[in-house]
Amino acid sequence: MxxxxxxxxxxxxxxxxxxxxxxxxxxxxxxxxxxxxxxxxxxxxxxxxKASVGNNLTVNPAGSRGGLGGGNPLTTADATKAATVAHLVSVNGTLSVRLSNAAATSGSTGTGTGSSSGDRGGPGGGFGSSGTTSLKSAVDPGVLGQRNNSNGSSSDATGGTTGSTTTRPAFTIPIQATGVSTSTTATGTAINVTGGAQLTDFAASSTQALVGSTLATKNSLKVGSTFTIQDRTMKVTGIFDAGDAFDNNGIYLPLAATQTLTSQAGQLSSLNVVVDTIENVSATQASLTTALGADKVDVTAGSTNLESxxxxxxxxxxxxxxxxxxxxxxxxxxxxxxxxxxxxxxxxxxxxxxxxxxxxxxxxxxxxxxxxxxxxxxxxxxxxxxxxxxxxxxxxxxxxxxxxxxxxAGPVRGAGGGFGGGGGGGGFTRTRGAFAGxxxxxxxxxxxxxxxxxxxxxxxxxxxxxxxxxxxxxxxxxxxxxxxxxxx
Incomplete structure (x- = not known):
């Protein structure tokens, strides 16, 4: 001491x-x-x-991410072929579509040329829509939405109009619907269900749906509530939160049911591929491009920026x-x-x-x-x-x-090349994390x-x-x- x-x-x-x-x-x-x-x-x-975006690849139709054109839909056969490539853990297909409000679409009675639900600038949000739903969009289109989806008429100096005199109802944003084959999004991350449960029935006849929180609030939906898509009554199994009001203005549906409801059997907007390790991402990306055809698909990865x-x-x-x-x-x-x-x-x-x-x-x-x-x-x-x-x-x-x-980062166009997937079914497939700097x-x-x-x-x-x-x-x-x- x-x-x-x-x-x-x-x-x-x-x-x-x-x-x-x-x-x-x-x-x-x-x-x-x-x-x-x-x-x-x-x-x-x-x-x-590495755990979040390091080993993910996204396969889109060639040219479909370039704006308003390019690309033919992927198919379930492409998904099967992709699954044979080495070093893959999983291959999940998605189909992204846009659904216009049924009431707004059926109420279009404007003078002049009529419009279908798949028409550009169609009333009620029929801009590239693949079907209708009873749900109302929770997001207001704003000035830009109305301007971009107007009928092209304009006022002259005397207060008259020039060009077309067709009048159409105000544009409403269509609802984004994504068909998934598992309980994950197009980015490979689990859907964040804040109420209810994940999808469990992935059959073509399934009536299950996950609804975004803002869309649910707008339409007074809760777990167990029902709504319609085309002529099928769907049941809300869960409420999800994707992070912001725009992403929550959407629904997740079983893939097979989405294909059936929109008459796009066997079609896919994109494939989400998970590679076994980040070290094999580059080689697997090249192998997928070769297997599916460089002229048919674009295989993208977050690996470039991720490696940096x-x-x-x-x-x-x-x-x-x-x-x-x-x-x-x-x-x-x-x-x-x-x-x-x-x-x-x-x-x-x-x-x-x-x-x-x-x-x-x-x-x-x-x-x-x-x-x-x-x-x-x-x-x-x-x-x-x-x-x-x-x-x-x-x-x-x-x-x-x-x-x-x-x-x-930003929207990745789905199959069909149009804004939102009319016909080809390709809508906005968000893959923000994978493409961030x-x-x-x-x-x-x-x-x-x-x-x-x-x-x-x-x-x-x-x-x-x-x-x-x-x-x-x-x-x-x-x-x-x-x-x-x-x-x-």
Whole structure:
């Protein structure tokens, strides 16, 4: 106990020097802990990216993503052929269609040329629609929606109109319907059902449907409520939340039922393919293109931007690991230099201790404990420094190592090439995550200092500090007392 109390007292023998040492150690230790936290946070982000979009491929009809034209529908035969490609975990087909409100469509009695539900600019949201539903859209088209879907008439300077005199009812946004063969979306992620249950009946005669939250609110629907699509009564099995009002203005239906209701038997808008590992994504993408025909399909992946994101994060991990080790070594060198100075100042004290029978181990432990007192104080202050600096450090490292790429996120046209899938059935198939730029994929990385991280960092720091204190103490302790005292 005397060694411990003497070590603690000696640590504060020179308060100014001890305070300066604690501050310097706090900076080094704080940086070490911040880098360790950054390394772990970035590693977790890499794992998250690989698990979310890293091994997904999307197969669309060739040219269908280019706007208003191109592409023939995919078929179930294409899905079967795709499933034979090596390294695939699953192949899921989807059919995206647009459904116009039945009441608005049947109520179109405008003068001039009539319109069908599949006509561009058709009343009641018949813009490329593949069928009708009793549901009303929860999203207002706004000025742009009405302008883009008007009949083309305009006013002249005298207040008259030029061009067509056809008048049509106000445009209403059609409802997006996506037929799925599993409980996942077109991006391969599970549908977030917030009420009720997932789809379980995927037969052509199924009457199950998942309804978006905003669409359900607009139409006063709840789990168990019914509505119609074409002439079939559908039952709400669950309410889902896709993140925003536009995505929630839609429904999910069983794939076979969607094909039957819209008279598109065997047709698909896209295929979502899951590859076994991210390392096989590029090779599998090429194999799918070859198997299905480069002139027939576009096989896209988030791997280009994802690889850029992972490479950038890998650089951050390497930098943070090197900085962590360098900070530990720096802390050790600080302790070593300080203890060399302290030991040299107290050579006479060491000689006296040796003369009265103190062992080398006792002398070494005394100086190690003295150094540990300073290191522990530096660690406490350094932990506070790390807590406040880890997030800014991670953000700076990521920003400096991530090449910003313009996001290609947005709607991916389905089969048929038209806006919304009239005839071919291709509607908007959202694959935002897979096509986001590298910086958007990374997003914000939040750090937190858990007890495991703190223990790991402190243990490493204490070991380095112990070595730094023990070396000069043992070297001096090995000197014979008479030599030390003679030198004094």
């Amino acid at each position: 005397g060694v411990v109390s003497r070590s603690v007292g000696n640590a504060f023998r020179n308060k100014v020097r001890s305070g300066a040492v604690v501050v310097i150690l706090a900076v080094a230790i704080g940086l070490a802990l911040a880098m360790l936290v950054a390394n772990q946070a970035v590693g977790a982000k890499v794992d998250s990216l 994101a992972i490479t950038s994060l890998g650089s951050v991990q390497s930098i943070s690991l090197i900085a962590f080790i360098a900070s530990l070594v720096t802390a050790g060198l600080i302790v070593l230099l300080i203890m060399i100075m302290v030991v040299r100042e107290r050579r006479r004290e060491i000689g006296v201790l040796k003369a009265i029978g103190a062992s080398n181990r006792t002398i070494g432990v005394q100086f190690v404990l003295e150094a540990m007192v300073l290191v522990v104080l530096g660690t406490v202050v350094g932990g506070v420094v790390a807590a406040f600096s880890s997030n800014p450090i991670v953000s700076a490292l990521v920003a400096g190592n991530t090449a910003s790429t313009s996001s290609a 590298a910086d958007q994929l990374i997003g914000t990385i939040s750090t937190s200092i858990g007890w495991q991280t703190l223990v790991l960092g402190v243990v490493g720091i204490l070991v380095i500090a112990a070595i730094g204190a023990l070396i000069p103490a043992l070297l001096t302790a090995k000197v014979r007392p008479i030599e030390v005292l003679r030198g004094e």
